[in-house]
Structures are given as structure tokens and as C-alpha cells.
Amino acid sequence: xGSPAPRHRExxxxxDEIALDRALTRIAHEILERNGGAKDxxxxxxxxxxVSLAHRLSEKIAQIDGTTLxxxxxxxxxxxxxxxxxxxxVIRGTDIxxxxxxxxxxxxxxxxxxxxxxxAALDAIIDLGRPTAIQLACLIDxxxxxxxxxxxxxxxxxxxxxxxxxxVRLREHDGEDRVVIEEPEEA
Amino acid sequence: MGWTRKDLLTMRDLEAGEIVLLxxxxxxxxxxxxxxxxxxPALRGKTVVNLFYESSTRTRTSFEIAGKWxxxxxxxxxxxxxxxxxxxSFVDTAKNIAAMSPDVVVVRHSSAGAAELLARQLPxxxxxxxxxxxxxxxxxxxxxxxxxxKKGHFEGLHVAIVGDIAHSRVARSNIHGMRKLGMTVTVAGxxxxxxxxxxxxxxxxxxxxxxxxxxxxxxxxLRLQQERMTEGLIPSLREYSRFWGLTLDRxxxxxxxxxxxxxxxxxxxxxxxxxEVADGPYSVILDQVSRGVAVRMGVLxxxxxxxxxxxx
Numbered sequence: 001x002g003s004p005a006p007r008h009r010e011x012x013x014x015x016d017e018i019a020l021d022r023a024l025t026r027i028a029h030e031i032l033e034r035n036g037g038a039k040d041x042x043x044x045x046x047x048x049x050x051v052s053l054a055h056r057l058s059e060k061i062a063q064i065d066g067t068t069l070x071x072x073x074x075x076x077x078x079x080x081x082x083x084x085x086x087x088x089x090v091i092r093g094t095d096i097x098x099x100x101x102x103x104x105x106x107x108x109x110x111x112x113x114x115x116x117x118x119x120a121a122l123d124a125i126i127d128l129g130r131p132t133a134i135q136l137a138c139l140i141d142x143x144x145x146x147x148x149x150x151x152x153x154x155x156x157x158x159x160x161x162x163x164x165x166x167x168v169r170l171r172e173h174d175g176e177d178r179v180v181i182e183e184p185e186e187a
Numbered sequence: 188m189g190w191t192r193k194d195l196l197t198m199r200d201l202e203a204g205e206i207v208l209l210x211x212x213x214x215x216x217x218x219x220x221x222x223x224x225x226x227x228p229a230l231r232g233k234t235v236v237n238l239f240y241e242s243s244t245r246t247r248t249s250f251e252i253a254g255k256w257x258x259x260x261x262x263x264x265x266x267x268x269x270x271x272x273x274x275x276s277f278v279d280t281a282k283n284i285a286a287m288s289p290d291v292v293v294v295r296h297s298s299a300g301a302a303e304l305l306a307r308q309l310p311x312x313x314x315x316x317x318x319x320x321x322x323x324x325x326x327x328x329x330x331x332x333x334x335x336x337k338k339g340h341f342e343g344l345h346v347a348i349v350g351d352i353a354h355s356r357v358a359r360s361n362i363h364g365m366r367k368l369g370m371t372v373t374v375a376g377x378x379x380x381x382x383x384x385x386x387x388x389x390x391x392x393x394x395x396x397x398x399x400x401x402x403x404x405x406x407x408x409l410r411l412q413q414e415r416m417t418e419g420l421i422p423s424l425r426e427y428s429r430f431w432g433l434t435l436d437r438x439x440x441x442x443x444x445x446x447x448x449x450x451x452x453x454x455x456x457x458x459x460x461x462x463e464v465a466d467g468p469y470s471v472i473l474d475q476v477s478r479g480v481a482v483r484m485g486v487l488x489x490x491x492x493x494x495x496x497x498x499x
Contacts, residue, residue, distance in 0.1 A: 075215070077229075078227040078228065078229040078257070078488075079227065079228055079229070080229075083229060083230075083491070083492045084491065084492050084493065087189055087493070088188075088189040088190045088191075088208070088489065088492070088493060089212075089229075089488060089489070089492040090212075091211075091212050091215035091216060091485075091488070092215060093214075093215035093216075093218055094218055095218065123228070124227075127222070127224050127226070127227065128222065128223070128224070129223065
């Protein structure tokens, strides 16, 4: 998740529309390969852009395998370890309209950074039931982990400095499919 | 819009954006009630004290459940079994409780302004859970959430609030909230139970039930607060019920087919509402109670989760 920093300017483009789509196609294949098919899989996307990515991965798997996997949306605000440090908590609601019991849950997020969001998401998912396994798919892994968390599927490894931020722009929210590195305006 | 207030005391203080933020937050938290494990860790390590100087079933239980679902530690204090009965004053009791470092104190008291008095004296967040005939903001918020869930929006809706308006903090909080959100409010009741200043709050007044319920989206019936009535404001319960009781017959004759019937509880069946109406298809009384928990979770979360909001 991009932190709410002041103003940022674009430094470099990391993925364009085609590269982003290819990365998702590859992740979809990897998910099927690793799990020996689509049986008992379910997607849970992290609000907000992880949910859109989860829907896209589900569509890809439907195209490849013919199986339509369920997609849920997870809001981890209530599980954050920094309540009261970031200003008003914005709750966007968890909506997982299926049982995750005995399912392999593929957690989907746009950018993996410190790992704290994923730590919160793991707690949130486990509170909803006991899945067989949880796997993690991220479009961008930008490093700087602060917790022992490792993704299972990565769109692109992207070494960054801490002062930069990574913006994943998706059609559904931003009108374009693109990933860019940004840095603070005033340098 | 962010939340910056230390306390939630009145609907009158709030801006429309703050009301919508509270309602939106509560709406997103409703999902927790449907979970197998109804607990999230958001307020782990926070302490909520329920300080109730007036009897309450719904509100106190609702705050307690809300706090517990958010993992806060909730302590209930009721005046009848405390040092109040040994002569300690309200402010002294509250200061003693504050000395134990709670994050939020939820207070109900029979005197208007009690919550504000505490808010000025104590460093922790104060939630007004009803102060005399003044305000009851969380009730108005849960009413608003219920209305939005059922009607889809606020703007342009017309609400009739019927009964003992003079003694009703629920009516006052709702009038403030609804007017800010662009709704029309008509209050109706016998002239002795309509307070003189109510038009100043932006409400219309009607003295006949049949007229008041004719063209409204929501009918909110209120209980006769006989415990607050010191003089004979109504001739008899029977007469009140005959003129002001909402029956199926009256609804069918005068109200719209899609009207919502609300009541903040406790219902005096057969007085303001006939049992057929209270349990009937128009009634959303129990929906109000369910949403009350979500609203109180939202309030606790926003107060305890505001920036630097660690109760200090």
C-alpha cells in the first residue's frame, strides 16, 4: 500500500499495459501449476487495488482452466498495528461471500513493501475460518521487508529506495493500466 | 473528511460530513455481526467505561457488545450499585474513573449537559449516551443508518416523529441530524408534548396523527416518557392511545405503502404502537437495534482511532 505522502512526481515507468497483463497471465499459470489445477482455490483481494487484481486473475484462470474461482474483498483497517498513528481510520468493509474453510486462499495485493499489511491480512483471514493454506500474490515486490513474509507469486521485483513510492494504476480506479515509481516532489 | 473530535456529545455540533463519515464507518462494520468469530483486534488494549446513571437495556448492552467485538475492555458502572449511593458526586465519580486511564467513557445521565460537563473535565473521550431530554446522538446515527439502508439515501426524505417530543432526546438529535442531511422533519403530538422552540430547529409541526403520517417516508414513534412527566400533560393513557396510537387501520388509511415504522424502544405496546404494527411488515424496530451495535463500533473506533487518539 502506498503511504499517504505529500506530493509525488513520476520518476520512471515500470510496467505498461501490456507488461502488466503479461505478468498477471504468468501469475495465473503459476497458480494453476503450483496447485495442480484450480480445485478448492479462492481469491481474496486487499482493498482497494488488490481486489481488482484478484478479479483479473480469476478471469485469467477462467480463460485458461474454465473454472470460475470466487473472489472476496478484505479490508484490514481493523487489524492494523498503527491505529491512531495515521489519522481517521477509513473502513471500506470486508466482503467475502463464501466460506474459506478447507480452501487454498490466494491473497492478492498490488505492492508488497514492509509486510505489515500482509501480517494484518493473515490475521484477518484466519479470524474468518481455517483455510487449508494461504498463498500470497503481489504485482510488485519493492523490498524493505520488516517482517518474515515472502510472496508466492510476484509480477515484478522492483528494488526501490524507501523515499520512493510505487503507484499501481488500474483501469478500474485510475483509467489506465500502468505501474510507476514516484519520488517526493521537493527533493 | 477526517475525524478530529475528542468527544461525541451532540448531533447539533456535527457537520453533515462528519455524520456521513460516522454512518459510512458503521455501515462497513455491520459485516462483523454476521461472522462466526465476532471479534476484530482494532481496539485491543483500549478501555471503555459505561457510566450509566439512568436505566438502559439497549444502549448499554449495545455499547458493551460494540466494545467487545472491537477487542476493547469494557467496564460497566451503574449508579445504583456504586459509591454514588454513598453520596459521591457525579464529577467526583467520573474523575475517579478517569484516574484509572480509560480511553472512552460512555455516559448516560438524567441531566442535560452531563456529558459535556465530563468532556470538559476529563482527558479521555466522552460519548453522550443520552443526557436528560437533550440529546442522544448514537440513537440518531443508528436511525439514520437504518433509514439509508432501507431507502438508499437521505436527501429529500420526509420523516414524521410522533409522540412525546418535549421529553425526547431522540427527537432532538434526529431533528438536528436529519435537517443537516437535507431531510424534512414533521413532529406531531398533543400540544402539551410539543416543545415551543421546535420550529427553530427547522421542524414542521402537526397536531393530528392522520395529517402527520400522510406523505412521509418514515414514521418514528416515540414512547411517552412518563418518568419525566411531572404534571398532567395528557388526560389518560387511553385517550392518548386513541388519538396518537399507530394502528394497522390508520396506517392503511393514511400512510404510504412503502413507509418505514421506527421506534427507539422501549415500546409500550398498545399505547403508541399496536402490536400488529410493531411486529408488522413496515416495522424496522429490530433492524434499528442491530444497527445500533455497528454505529457504536463506528463511534468507538473513530474516537479511539483519531490521530494521537490514545486517550491521553
